[in-house]
Structures are given as structure tokens and as C-alpha cells.
Amino acid sequence: MFDVTATESPDVVKSEPALSQYLHDPDVQLMLRAKRGDDAAFSQLVENYQDRLVAVLYHLLGNQDAAEDLGQEVFLRIYRNRTKYEAKAKFSTWMFHIANNLASNWRRDGARRREAPLVGSDSGPLGARPQEQLLAEKSALMPARVMDRNESQMLVRAALETLNDRQKMAVLLHKFEQMSYIDIAATMDLTPQAVKSLLSRARENLRAYLEPFF
Amino acid sequence: MSDESPQSPTFTEKLVAYLDGELPEGAAREVEQALSSDPAMRAEVEQLNRAWELLDLLPRPNASREFSSRTLATLHVVDGTTELAAEPEIAATVAIENSTRRRFPVPPLVAWSAGLVVVSLLGFAVGRMTARSNSDVWLDDLSLIEHIDVYREIGDAEFLRDLKQRGVLDERRLPERR
Numbered sequence: 333m334f335d336v337t338a339t340e341s342p343d344v345v346k347s348e349p350a351l352s353q354y355l356h357d358p359d360v361q362l363m364l365r366a367k368r369g370d371d372a373a374f375s376q377l378v379e380n381y382q383d384r385l386v387a388v389l390y391h392l393l394g395n396q397d398a399a400e401d402l403g404q405e406v407f408l409r410i411y412r413n414r415t416k417y418e419a420k421a422k423f424s425t426w427m428f429h430i431a432n433n434l435a436s437n438w439r440r441d442g443a444r445r446r447e448a449p450l451v452g453s454d455s456g457p458l459g460a461r462p463q464e465q466l467l468a469e470k471s472a473l474m475p476a477r478v479m480d481r482n483e484s485q486m487l488v489r490a491a492l493e494t495l496n497d498r499q500k501m502a503v504l505l506h507k508f509e510q511m512s513y514i515d516i517a518a519t520m521d522l523t524p525q526a527v528k529s530l531l532s533r534a535r536e537n538l539r540a541y542l543e544p545f546f
Numbered sequence: 547m548s549d550e551s552p553q554s555p556t557f558t559e560k561l562v563a564y565l566d567g568e569l570p571e572g573a574a575r576e577v578e579q580a581l582s583s584d585p586a587m588r589a590e591v592e593q594l595n596r597a598w599e600l601l602d603l604l605p606r607p608n609a610s611r612e613f614s615s616r617t618l619a620t621l622h623v624v625d626g627t628t629e630l631a632a633e634p635e636i637a638a639t640v641a642i643e644n645s646t647r648r649r650f651p652v653p654p655l656v657a658w659s660a661g662l663v664v665v666s667l668l669g670f671a672v673g674r675m676t677a678r679s680n681s682d683v684w685l686d687d688l689s690l691i692e693h694i695d696v697y698r699e700i701g702d703a704e705f706l707r708d709l710k711q712r713g714v715l716d717e718r719r720l721p722e723r724r
Contacts, residue, residue: 382608382609382614382617387608411624507602528563532558535598539596543597
């Protein structure tokens with residue numbers, strides 16, 4: 333079972349200005365309305381964030397169905413705990429904080445689980461699988477050849493799979509959500525300095541994997 | 547930058563933070579000066595940047611069409627009794643809130659379907675209660691069935707009246723049942 337405490341608003345943003353800063357976030361306003369019982373406001377939040385949430389979870393979990401199931405669980409947690417909500421951070425930071433915790437639990441519990449691979453790819457949590465390895469080996473023999481878009485996409489997915497879970501989450505939040513180091517830190521319960529190191533190692537790993545194909 | 551070798555993690559962290567726009571102004575200026583005079587460093591930054599830009603190729607799948615409605619429907623269900631068993635403390639809070647809060651509206655199609663099912667079940671139950679079985683009908687007509695051969699011989703009621711007037715029936719007895 334998921335940890336209910338995962339829904340608490342992150343406290344990492346201690347260096348940030350006072351609460352009032354976040355009151356300007358329109359999604360924080362929607363959440364405050366939901367807290368007061370306005371279900372239409374909550375529906376709007378689901379509409380606003382469902383695609384962004386599912387896209388990140390898809391790459392974290394490697395499976396569209398799992399991403400949607402967990403995405404639904406994230407909104408469920410938020411709704412259940414709406415009365416406890418405090419505007420300590422941007423709404424997106426809080427939401428991805430919950431998503432990160434649930435995804436960690438899902439992966440931990442899922443060691444026994446065998447999920448279907450990503451569509452069009454054989455990448456999994458343990459790294460590149462034969463098809464991508466074959467592509468990488470084939471391409472390594474002729475790095476100068478022009479790869480088509482599908483091949484490039486598979487290669488980038490394989491590169492992403494070489495990252496550990498924390499590096500992957502930091503990369504996805506930074507790349508997909510354009511989150512600052514401070515927001516990523518709040519989302520992942522880390523310090524901004526730890527995020528800096530995490531992203532640096534992640535980018536170094538990506539470069540090492542992709543460099544032969546430049 | 548002078549106290550960091552180009553291969554050190556700290557050095558790479560600085561370059562990455564520079565690329566991410568996360569360095570303070572002074573540190574960013576230092577990196578720019580180093581870049582302008584060091585082709586190897588420029589090459590490294592270029593490679594880090596290219597690898598990062600390749601991530602734009604990653605697909606960003608949207609949630610399915612049903613995601614929103616399915617999620618909101620689940621919230622509605624969980625907001626009720628299911629939650630009581632799973633998480634008592636939260637359920638208690640929500641249960642109190644439920645008495646005063648507006649719920650998510652039930653979709654009309656669901657309401658109509660539920661109504662149709664209830665009416666069908668009621669109709670079936672009433673039918674079962676009022677409909678008589680075949681065996682009941684046979685039992686009602688048992689005495690007629692037992693003497694069907696005699697009634698066939700008689701033909702119609704007019705013939706019977708005629709026999710009665712003649713006094714034939716007074717002498718005739720119905721055959722014993724076998």
C-alpha cells in the first residue's frame with residue numbers, strides 16, 4: 333500500500349519566500365477552491381495536469397497503462413488530502429512530489445511484477461534490452477551513418493534507461509517540466525546542491541552513451 | 547575555475563549548471579571566460595548540450611480520453627464507503643464532509659442505465675409472483691381431465707340436457723376411476 337504521508341506538502345522550499353508567493357499560482361488557487369469543496373476546481377486541475385503527469389510517469393515506469401493507473405492514484409491522493417492542503421509550494425511541485433513517492437513505491441513493489449515494455453521499444457528498468465543493444469552495436473560500427481527518427485528515438489530511450497531512477501526523475505522534471513533546481517529539490521526531497529550533482533551525473537551519462545552517434 | 551580540473555565532477559557540475567542557467571552571475575561569467583579561451587572545454591559543453599537536446603526526441607504520450615472521466619468517477623466512489631475500510635482517519639474526515647459538500651454529478655447515462663436495471667428487476671419479480679405455473683392450471687382442471695373420455699362421448703351441453711329431460715342420467719352412473 334502507498335504511503336499516505338507522501339501527500340504532505342514538501343518543506344524543502346525553506347529558502348523560498350513566504351507562502352503568499354504561491355498564492356499567485358492559478359493552480360494553487362484551484363487547489364484552495366478544491367479544499368473548500370469546489371469539485372469543479374478539482375476537475376479543472378485534473379484536466380490541466382493529466383497529460384503532463386502521464387508523460388513523466390510513462391518514462392519513469394516504462395508503460396502507458398501503469399502510468400495512467402499511477403496518475404489516477406496521484407489525483408486520488410490529492411483529492412483525499414485536499415482538506416490538509418497548504419500552499420507551501422507550487423501545485424505542480426506538490427503533485428510531482430506525490431507522483432515521485434508513489435512511483436518509488438511502485439518500482440519497489442514491482443520487482444516481482446513484469447510489465448509490458450514501452451511501445452516500440454524494449455527498454456526496461458534494468459537497461460537496454462537486446463533490440464536496442466543490437467541497434468546500438470550496429471550503429472556503433474557506423475556512427476556516421478544517418479539514423480532515422482525511430483532509430484534515434486529508440487537510442488535516446490535506451491540512453492534514458494541507463495540512468496538510475498533518481499537521475500531519470502530529475503532529468504524528466506527538468507526537461508519536460510522546465511523545473512528549476514529548487515523545485516526539483518522540493519519535489520524529490522533533496523537539497524538544490526544534491527540536484528545539481530544528480531543532474532550533472534545524469535547529463536554526463538547521457539553524453540557518454542550518445543556521444544558515438546553525434 | 548582554476549582550482550578545478552576539467553575532469554573533476556565539480557567542474558562538470560559547474561558546466562551543467564551553467565547550461566541550465568542555474569549559476570549565479572559571477573560564476574557564469576567565470577565559465578564564459580574559461581570557455582572563450584579553452585577549445586576542449588567548449589567541445590565538452592557542446593557535447594553535453596547535444597546529448598541534452600536529443601532528449602527532445604522522447605515521446606510525450608497524453609493521457610487517454612477516458613482518463614479524466616475515469617479518475618473523477620473513481621474519486622466519487624472512493625469518497626464514499628470504500629474509503630472507510632481502507633483508511634479510517636481520512637475516511638472519517640471525508641464522511642463528515644460528504645454531508646455538507648456537493649458531490650461530483652452522476653453522469654445521466656449511468657443514472658438512466660441504473661434506473662432501467664431496477665425497473666427490469668422489479669418487473670421480473672412481480673411477474674414471478676403473479677404468473678401461475680403450468681402445473682397449477684393442470685390441477686385446477688384435474689376433475690375435467692379425469693373424465694375427458696366421457697365428455698367426448700357426450701359431445702355438447704344440448705345433448706346432455708336432452709338426456710336429463712328423458713331421465714337417462716338418473717339411471718346412468720359415471721365409470722369408476724382407474
